[in-house]
Amino acid sequence: MTPEITPESVYRNRRQIIKASILAGTSLATASLFETFAPRRVMDNTGQALITNPEDFIYPKPGADEPANSFTDIASYNNFYEFSTSKSAVAQAAKNFKTDPWKLEIGGMVGKALLLDLAALRTIETVERIYRMRCVEGWSMVIPWIGFPLRELLERVEPTSAAKYVAFQSYHDLQQMPDSDSAGIPLPYVEGLRLDEAMHPLTLLATGLYGKTLPNQNGAPVRLVVPWKYGFKGIKSIVKITLTDQQPPTTWSTANPDEYGFYSNVNPDVPHPRWSQAHEMRIGETFRRPTLMFNGYGDQVASLYTGMDLKEHF
Amino acid sequence: MKDIPLPNDTAFHKQVLAINALLPVLLTVWDFNRNQLGANPVEFVTRASGVMALLFLVLTLLVTPLRRCFGLNMLLKLRRDLGLYSFYYAVAHFMTYAVFDRGLQLSSIAADTWRRPFIAVGMMAFLLMIPLAVTSTNAMIQRLGGKRWALLHRLTYLILVGGVVHYSMIVKSDLRWPLWFGFISLVLLGYRVAEALNRRAKPKGA
Numbered sequence: 101m102t103p104e105i106t107p108e109s110v111y112r113n114r115r116q117i118i119k120a121s122i123l124a125g126t127s128l129a130t131a132s133l134f135e136t137f138a139p140r141r142v143m144d145n146t147g148q149a150l151i152t153n154p155e156d157f158i159y160p161k162p163g164a165d166e167p168a169n170s171f172t173d174i175a176s177y178n179n180f181y182e183f184s185t186s187k188s189a190v191a192q193a194a195k196n197f198k199t200d201p202w203k204l205e206i207g208g209m210v211g212k213a214l215l216l217d218l219a220a221l222r223t224i225e226t227v228e229r230i231y232r233m234r235c236v237e238g239w240s241m242v243i244p245w246i247g248f249p250l251r252e253l254l255e256r257v258e259p260t261s262a263a264k265y266v267a268f269q270s271y272h273d274l275q276q277m278p279d280s281d282s283a284g285i286p287l288p289y290v291e292g293l294r295l296d297e298a299m300h301p302l303t304l305l306a307t308g309l310y311g312k313t314l315p316n317q318n319g320a321p322v323r324l325v326v327p328w329k330y331g332f333k334g335i336k337s338i339v340k341i342t343l344t345d346q347q348p349p350t351t352w353s354t355a356n357p358d359e360y361g362f363y364s365n366v367n368p369d370v371p372h373p374r375w376s377q378a379h380e381m382r383i384g385e386t387f388r389r390p391t392l393m394f395n396g397y398g399d400q401v402a403s404l405y406t407g408m409d410l411k412e413h414f
Numbered sequence: 415m416k417d418i419p420l421p422n423d424t425a426f427h428k429q430v431l432a433i434n435a436l437l438p439v440l441l442t443v444w445d446f447n448r449n450q451l452g453a454n455p456v457e458f459v460t461r462a463s464g465v466m467a468l469l470f471l472v473l474t475l476l477v478t479p480l481r482r483c484f485g486l487n488m489l490l491k492l493r494r495d496l497g498l499y500s501f502y503y504a505v506a507h508f509m510t511y512a513v514f515d516r517g518l519q520l521s522s523i524a525a526d527t528w529r530r531p532f533i534a535v536g537m538m539a540f541l542l543m544i545p546l547a548v549t550s551t552n553a554m555i556q557r558l559g560g561k562r563w564a565l566l567h568r569l570t571y572l573i574l575v576g577g578v579v580h581y582s583m584i585v586k587s588d589l590r591w592p593l594w595f596g597f598i599s600l601v602l603l604g605y606r607v608a609e610a611l612n613r614r615a616k617p618k619g620a
């Protein structure tokens with residue numbers, strides 16, 4: 101062995117180690133950076149079991165080729181801008197959201213205003229409703245909700261004859277929803293329905309899904325479900341319901357009146373200004389399926405809109 | 415046997431770049447196989463490929479300022495690869511749209527491009543990338559001549575603007591990410607403008 105060869109091999113060896121470390125280090129950094137943006141989806145339904153009554157109202161269930169989406173799909177892909185504008189990040193951001201204690205206030209043009217706490221809310225008898233949910237963004241799911249028809253609550257408060265609309269308001273608080281000031285929409289989130297829409301037997305106040313109480317990211321403890329309208333009408337984590345004689349403002353139509361209307365009925369013939377609404381991506385499927393008028397609930401709800409130009413009142 | 419010092423080892427730099435540029439593809443395939451791509455894998459792949467195309471475009475345009483400001487001349491030899499990775503991701507982005515959104519129907523793609531401005535802008539940026547990718551070889555640089563090649567490749571600036579505009583047109587309300595890309599683009603393009611003004615201000619031969 102000559103003295104020159106040993107240092108040379110040591111030098112080369114060290115060089116290989118440095119190279120390997122650079123490759124490994126940068127790869128690790130890139131991979132972890134990428135994975136922080138990649139969606140995560142291991143979800144267990146950890147809600148409390150709800151007792152539901154057998155359904156007495158006949159409503160159209162999704163077809164045989166439309167199985168309900170998994171709990172994981174439903175609970176890991178949410179539009180809830182108060183927590184995050186990234187659908188796959190909402191579940192994590194809403195993890196510690198406090199829904200107990202809760203107060204739901206029902207008032208306005210009513211005979212008997214009502215203030216429900218969580219316990220009172222839980223005493224209302226619930227049923228299961230398996231509905232399609234069509235998001236305005238062009239995707240859809242089938243969701244087995246647990247809840248009660250909104251009309252049951254409205255009948256209890258006895259709307260006055262002047263009441264024509266129902267306004268809803270979500271919970272909002274920067275402490276629990278620190279990201280909400282970058283959501284780009286005015287908050288608290290508000291929504292509204294015409295009184296006859298609100299009284300329709302399909303219109304549900306959901307308190308659970310898949311037999312258990314709602315996960316935070318899906319709008320715990322109580323949210324609206326109007327299956328023939330785009331998903332954003334289904335206001336989440338409701339704190340206030342107000343009967344009124346004026347058409348109430350709604351968050352998305354305030355943020356962008358050209359793109360989102362008050363009615364927002366699912367309608368394949370009225371495109372969103374930036375995308376078509378003729379087809380939808382059913383979560384769990386690979387290709388798009390055609391979107392149904394009123395999301396397939398036309399037989400039940402079309403009569404609410406007779407004589408109305410649905411292109412104008414989109 | 416002589417060794418090139420690590421800071422000048424272009425082959426190694428390209429290796430590092432290749433592995434890091436393709437890792438997101440591997441991770442996406444891996445995540446897809448173990449059902450970890452989220453509820454809407456098509457949407458995720460569309461977004462991710464689009465953002466990656468934009469990211470590599472920004473990196474491509476960072477080369478010149480970093481060279482001039484910090485003397486990192488080794489970066490110049492990576493610029494072509496950076497640009498091509500941007501192009502590959504743009505192809506993936508376009509293909510995801512063409513296959514899953516449009517069912518691979520040319521007429522449907524054409525109609526959609528005509529109807530929806532944000533698609534038109536994205537499509538323009540994508541189409542402009544093609545001549546740049548085609549002329550990225552040494553042979554093409556020689557055939558075109560350095561000056562003409564450089565002029566043609568200034569289209570990159572327009573592509574960047576198109577990409578950022580396309581991105582900001584599709585978000586519903588939260589503009590933070592598009593604004594971030596917009597800010598970086600403004601810096602990168604501003605640097606070129608400042609440099610051009612500087613060059614004009616200096617007398618010839620100085």
